Amino acid sequence: MPKCEICGKNVKEVFKCKECGAKFCKNDGNVDALLCRYCEEEMQEMIREEREVMDDIQEIEQETD
Numbered sequence: 132m133p134k135c136e137i138c139g140k141n142v143k144e145v146f147k148c149k150e151c152g153a154k155f156c157k158n159d160g161n162v163d164a165l166l167c168r169y170c171e172e173e174m175q176e177m178i179r180e181e182r183e184v185m186d187d188i189q190e191i192e193q194e195t196d
């Protein structure tokens with residue numbers, strides 16, 4: 132049985148993270164996006180930061196209006 136590199140358990144099926152290459156079970160990541168839980172968290176963090184930057188730009192545009 133393959134071993135999940137995230138939780139360390141032997142599981143029926145593992146998926147390979149497209150970001151870091153870690154093999155993870157379905158409980159430890161997004162199997163549709165092929166991201167382990169750590170990379171998924173990082174992605175969500177990046178999306179959040181991008182939104183904050185977008186908000187800043189909108190504020191600046193409003194001020195110069």
Ligand SMILES: [Zn+2]
Nearest residue numbers: 135138156159
């Ligand atoms: Zn796991």
Ligand SMILES: [Zn+2]
Nearest residue numbers: 148151167170
């Ligand atoms: Zn990963």
